Amino acid sequence: MAGSNELYSPVMSDALVILGAAGIVIPVFNRFKITPVIGFILVGLLVGPFGLGRHVFEHPWLTHISITDPGGLDIFAEFGIILLLFSIGLELSFGRLWDMRRMVFGLGMMELVVIGSALTFILAAIGQAFAGAVALGLALSLSSTALVLKITNAATPVGRAALAMLLFEDIALVPIIFLLGALAPHASADGMGNLIHTLLWGAAVIAGLLVFGRYLLPPLFAQAARTKSPELFLAASMLVVILASLLTAAVGLSPIVGSLIAGLLIAETEYHSEVEQIMEPFKGLALGVFLITIGMSIDLLVVWEYLYSILVATVGVILLKAVVTGVLLRLMGARRGTATETGILMSSPSETTLIVLSAAATAQLIQPGTNQFWQIVTAIGLTVTPLLSMFGKIAARRVDQVEAPHHPAETEDKPSTIIIGFGRVGKLVADMLTRHDRPYIAIDTDTDFIADGRAQGYNVAFGDAARGDAMERLGAENAAAVILTMDVPVTAQRIVRKLRQQYPDLPIIARARDAEHAALLYRAGATHAVPETLESSLQLSEAVLVETGVPMGPVIASIHEKRDTLREQIMEQGGLAEKPALRSGVLTKDRETPGAAQ
The missing domain is CATH 3.40.50.720 (NAD(P)-binding Rossmann-like Domain)
Incomplete structure (x- = not known):
C-alpha cells in the first residue's frame, strides 16, 4: 500500500491532469477550428490554485483533477519554449537569417526601444518611480514568441515581420535582465563588468557551437538515418537541443539562444524536415504545459476586485503596442494590411514579460503588489492573443479593402x-x-x-x-x-x-x-x-x-x-x-x- 501511495505522488497526479487536459482540449478545439491555445489557458484557470485548487482542503477528492504543485510545472513550461525556438531555427537557415538582418536589428530594435520608451514615460507620468517605470516599460514591450509563432506562418509577410521582432526581443532579454540588476537600489558597481564577461563567454560558446555543429551534426544524423529508427532520431535531436541550451545557460545567456542555434545548425542538413516532424508532438505538449501555467496565474477574485484598472491597463498596452508597431512597419515599407495585422498580433505582452517582471521585483524596482497586478495584465493579454490574431486578419482585409491572401504574390512560384x-x-x-x-x-x-x-x-x-x-x-x-x-x-x-x-x-x-x-x-x-x-x-x-x-x-x-x-x-x-x-x-x-x- 505504501508503494502505491508513493507511486501516486502529487507529481504523477499533476501529470495525469495535464495529459487528460491535452487529450480533451486538442481534439475538441480542433473540431471547431479554434486554436487550442485558448483551451489550455482555460484549463489552467480551471484546475489551478485559483480555480478548483482553491477548494482542495474542503473537498480532498479535487486533488485528482487539479494542479497541486504549480511551481513544479515551471521547468516543463520553459522546456516548451526551448523546443519552440528550436523548431523556429529548423524553419530558418543561416542564409535566411542573414537576409533578415535588417529587419531583426533594424525593425526589432526600433520596436523594442520606441515601445519601451513610450511605456516608461506614461508609467512615470502616472506616479511610478523612474527605475520601476523602465523595468515595466521594457517588460511590457516584449511580445509572445510562444503564441505569435504558433498562430502565424513564418513564410508570410506578417510572419516574417513578427519573427524578426521576436528574434531581437529574445536576443535582448539577457541585456535587459542585466540592466535591471544595474538599476537596483543596492546594485554592485561591477554590474557592467558582469555583462561584458557574459557576452564574451556567450560569443565564445556560440562560435564553438557553430564550428563543431557544422561538422559533427551531419554524420550524427546520417548514422541515425541509416538505422531507420525514429527513436534514435528523436534521441539525437533531444541531445543536440539540450546540450546547446545547457551550454548557453552555463555562461549566463538564455537557454533559448542555444536551442535556436541548434535548430539553425540542423536546418543546414538534409534531415531538418524529419527532425521537425519527430519533435512536433513533444513541442506541442510542452507548449500546452506552458499555457496551462499562464492560466493558473490568473486569480479571478483579484481580477474582479481591480477589474476596471486591469482592463484599462490591458487595453492601453495593447493599443499602444499595436499602433507603434504598425507605424514602424509602414515606415519600413510594409503594405497597410501587413502593418495592421502584424501590429495587432504583436500587441499583447509575453511569457518573457513574466521573467522580466520577476527580475524587477527581485531587484526591488517594483513592489510585490505592482508585480502581481502586471502579471495578471500579462496573463490576460496572452489569453486574448488568438482573438487579437483573428481581429488583426479582419482589420487587415478592411484596410486593404480586399479579401486578399496573406502570401505575397511574388513568392508564388511554379508548383513543385x-x-x-x-x-x-x-x-x-x-x-x-x-x-x-x-x-x-x-x-x-x-x-x-x-x-x-x-x-x-x-x-x-x-x-x-x-x-x-x-x-x-x-x-x-x-x-x-x-x-x-x-x-x-x-x-x-x-x-x-x-x-x-x-x-x-x-x-x-x-x-x-x-x-x-x-x-x-x-x-x-x-x-x-x-x-x-x-x-x-x-x-x-x-x-x-x-x-x-x-x-x-x-x-x-x-x-x-x-x-x-x-x-x-x-x-x-x-x-x-x-x-x-x-x-x-x-x-x-x-x-x-x-x-x-x-
Whole structure:
C-alpha cells in the first residue's frame, strides 16, 4: 500500500491532469477550428490554485483533477519554449537569417526601444518611480514568441515581420535582465563588468557551437538515418537541443539562444524536415504545459476586485503596442494590411514579460503588489492573443479593402513535383523535369542515395513519406504531382492510399512492378500506375518496328494505342473504370481522379 501511495505522488497526479487536459482540449478545439491555445489557458484557470485548487482542503477528492504543485510545472513550461525556438531555427537557415538582418536589428530594435520608451514615460507620468517605470516599460514591450509563432506562418509577410521582432526581443532579454540588476537600489558597481564577461563567454560558446555543429551534426544524423529508427532520431535531436541550451545557460545567456542555434545548425542538413516532424508532438505538449501555467496565474477574485484598472491597463498596452508597431512597419515599407495585422498580433505582452517582471521585483524596482497586478495584465493579454490574431486578419482585409491572401504574390512560384524515392528511376524523373524547367523536390530514407544525389546537384533531402506529416511539410497540397519511384509494393500502396485520402485532387503517378501491382495501385487511388514489365515490352516493340523500317509516326501511334488498351485491362482488373483524362498518358488538371471516392 505504501508503494502505491508513493507511486501516486502529487507529481504523477499533476501529470495525469495535464495529459487528460491535452487529450480533451486538442481534439475538441480542433473540431471547431479554434486554436487550442485558448483551451489550455482555460484549463489552467480551471484546475489551478485559483480555480478548483482553491477548494482542495474542503473537498480532498479535487486533488485528482487539479494542479497541486504549480511551481513544479515551471521547468516543463520553459522546456516548451526551448523546443519552440528550436523548431523556429529548423524553419530558418543561416542564409535566411542573414537576409533578415535588417529587419531583426533594424525593425526589432526600433520596436523594442520606441515601445519601451513610450511605456516608461506614461508609467512615470502616472506616479511610478523612474527605475520601476523602465523595468515595466521594457517588460511590457516584449511580445509572445510562444503564441505569435504558433498562430502565424513564418513564410508570410506578417510572419516574417513578427519573427524578426521576436528574434531581437529574445536576443535582448539577457541585456535587459542585466540592466535591471544595474538599476537596483543596492546594485554592485561591477554590474557592467558582469555583462561584458557574459557576452564574451556567450560569443565564445556560440562560435564553438557553430564550428563543431557544422561538422559533427551531419554524420550524427546520417548514422541515425541509416538505422531507420525514429527513436534514435528523436534521441539525437533531444541531445543536440539540450546540450546547446545547457551550454548557453552555463555562461549566463538564455537557454533559448542555444536551442535556436541548434535548430539553425540542423536546418543546414538534409534531415531538418524529419527532425521537425519527430519533435512536433513533444513541442506541442510542452507548449500546452506552458499555457496551462499562464492560466493558473490568473486569480479571478483579484481580477474582479481591480477589474476596471486591469482592463484599462490591458487595453492601453495593447493599443499602444499595436499602433507603434504598425507605424514602424509602414515606415519600413510594409503594405497597410501587413502593418495592421502584424501590429495587432504583436500587441499583447509575453511569457518573457513574466521573467522580466520577476527580475524587477527581485531587484526591488517594483513592489510585490505592482508585480502581481502586471502579471495578471500579462496573463490576460496572452489569453486574448488568438482573438487579437483573428481581429488583426479582419482589420487587415478592411484596410486593404480586399479579401486578399496573406502570401505575397511574388513568392508564388511554379508548383513543385515531389519525387518519393531517389534511386535509378527517381534520378531519371528528376532529369526529365529539369530538362523541361519543372521544379521538383525529391526525398528518400537512404542516406547513401541522398549524399550521392546532392553531390551531383540534385534537390534531394531526407524524408519518410510513409510516416507523420512529411508530405504536408513538403507542400503536397499545392504540388504539381507526386511521383512514387520506390520498388516496395506494400509501402507504395500505403503511401498512395494515404495521399489520396488527404489530397483528393493531387496527381499521383506510381511505379509498379507488373500489371497486378498496377491494378492494386489504381485501387489505392493512383492517378497513373506504370508497370515496368509492360513498359519494357512496349519499348522493345518500338525498337523492333523502327529497325524493320516502319515510320516513326505510326510506331508511336500504335504504341500509345497498345498502352491505352493495356491500361484499360489493368484498371478493369483493379475494379475501376478508366477516366478520359488518362487517355494517351495525358494528365489534365480538371480530371476525375481514380479512387478519390474511396
